[in-house]
Amino acid sequence: MPQNDLKIGVFVCECGTNIAGSVDVDTLVEEAKKMDSVVYTAKNRYMCSEPGQQEIKKAIEEQKLDRVVIAACSPRMHEPTFRECVSAVGLNPYLVDMANIREQCSWVHMEDREKATKKAKDIIKAYIARARYLEPQEEKEIPVTRATLVIGGGIAGMQASLDLADAGYQVFLVEKEPALGGIMAQLAKTYPTMDCAI
């Protein structure tokens, strides 16, 4: 079920002229305001810049925002940036979401401002709708046993074992045959050095 008593903040990035050049950012902000649970909206020339991030942090703290939608570039570009940004003021990093209005909108519909703006509006609204269902997620950590199993005692297995053993880790090297060496031990000489294989 969507949570109704949410406080969603929407931040629209102009990305210089990258977004503002082909999409009407003010319309986007106005449209976002009309959406349920949206209690705060803002635009910034560069949302990912230090002042842009400060604005987000300040709004989260002052407005007690519990969901954040950032309409900017691709999440593949800046999702880590904004996850870190909101975590810094105590919001779970999975409660921020990015609406991609640059790579998938302003940059690819540069000749039709009206339709590009309509599409950007749709994208923002869809991500605000989605934000109502976002839940905090936990990144669990588990311990790692400091030992390695190496299967195969040919040249590759031996080299990997030696590197790890030299670094101080316990290595278990399992070889099916009675001796190490694998195929390489059968070669008379090896190229390019033309030296002995054993």
Added chain:
Amino acid sequence: MMDVGRHPNIKLLTCSQVESISGYVGNFHVRVHKKARYVVESECTACNDCVEVCPVIIPDEYQQGLSSRKAIYIPFPQAVPSAYLIDMNNCLGTNPIACGKCAEKCDKKCIDYDMKDEIIEFDVGTVIVATGMDVFDPTPLDEYGYGTYENVITSMEFERLLSAGGPSDGHFIRPTDRRKPKTVGFIQCVGSRCEQRGQPYCSNICCMNTIKDTLLLKDHYPDIEAKVFYIDMRAFGKGFEDLFKRSKEAGVQYIRGIPGEIIEDSKTRNLKILVEDTTANKMEEHEFEMMVLSVGVTPRLDMPEVQKLLTLSKTPDGFFMEAHPKLKPVDAPTSGVFFAGCAEAPKDVKDSVTQASAAAARAETLLAAGKVKLEAITSELNADLCRFCTICAQACPYKAITVDPKKKTISYIEALCKGCGTCGAECRFSAIKMKHFTDEQIVSQIDTYLEEDSYDKVIIFACNWCSYAGADTCGGARLQYPPSSRLIRTMCSGRVDEKFVLHAFRKGAPMVVVSGCHYVDCHYIDANRWTQKRVEKLWDKLERLGIRPERLLLEWISAAEGRRFAQTMQDIEELRKKVTKEEIEHTIKILTEEEEKERQKQEKLKK
């Protein structure tokens, strides 16, 4: 080898096979079956007394069967561990009355016929798979007469014949009359680059191996005439071209053309071939006293055993599949598992060593940190809704879902889940919740997109790694396409549930596109096969319901294919224009009725 044998941090288990590996990254539990050697490894001094008295004589595998060994033996003089072992399949002595000569002779009393196999168990955090390769056996290629004509040998046998520690003490002799041959021919690509006979791929090492072999031959015996028959000579590595030049300067002839067959002269035991020299465009006849088949490399026959242990996958060439062919070439798709050497693809010594060091470094990244962060976006089972159809366990590419048929329970190993969401899309009872990409989240996006003017919008499901990234690439290149597209990101196309597609049509979408990675690029091993299977089923379902299947498209678009993304969007816009408002309204009516029927069915089931 010596360094490995004496390193205090390496526990060397020879004659051993991994029996099972359980657990997950950072926490694997390993069971190893160590076969008995029947000689106490730590006591044996390799004095050779036992070998002298052993009455059994069998072919020596290390020497490619070109000489013999005893039933108690050491594989080769420099072997590590430097200890003898008894080949129990050939030993007469399990019953001391029958033989027992070696045990009598051994001063240190380290021979123990009653030695038992052992099971050794331990825990590790990472696993390196360095299982190597097999050498192609040319026996089935009867045109070359290997196995029939004794003077036709493989490149592996050639190595032994030319080795100082070989069966002829390094003297190069031909098998039939044990004298030095005057002429030797080499045939390249035996078992490689051939779809029908052998392997379709290039085995990578054979060209350079033959160049090396001809140089060795010319170094020892400048008077032997050597000719190499090839398709292409591939000398692409550092210092390789120099060796190729040296070989040609030493008088080795390289002839572009592969002989169709080898014919033996029954009197001289010489070998005749007919070959088309494709550089000179003429047929040539050649006669050799000996011929070497430059054999390729094949995946190991016992690969399926290792594959099963660690739920690995294979690429079409039969070698192990990497997590990503470019960006994660030493990582297996299973976390905490890495590849070194020929297990992943044919390689020479230098490349094997390079990859081994890379694998060690990748493993060390986890070992040094001492902890590993798990994927937060994973799936979750609601046991109350589960009807135990087990489709989720079949669909999981990582075997993170296990089924207990007796208790009728399904359990999750969270550490193995990578969050593709295929299980959630396959579950027909909504019993699986895919975190961060839940049904509600995705449906809310569809609803919002189609709230107004649905008829001029195309819904596109795009996977994070390829098609969504491809759309980003398209944007980066400013390639323009019609603004009708509305993208919905999922981690994998495997997440796209049948109900999302039907929901989009019910809400008035004229076109729906499901897009993901090409088969080779799938970031979740093979999850996108399930996507395709589902779309194929949906085409049938739509047709059955009277909805044109052409309105649902499946498109594989890689992260680099920005142009392909733009082209696809343009084509789809043309198709969208052909979908009339009447058709959309008709679809909405059909699917709304269908939804109602389904709802009533569910209610009946509940009662």
Added chain:
Amino acid sequence: MEEKDFKCLRCGTISKFPYEKGVMMERQCLKCGSNSIRLVKEKKKEEKKKE
């Protein structure tokens, strides 16, 4: 391997592709490059003939 008729749902081209029951394969339309390649079912062919 056996070959069967497949129809590209994007451009309508019918072409032959390798087919093995139960085996998933990546198929791409030679004309438009789409992966929306649908198996032409035998039954449908017969029906079309009747029509």
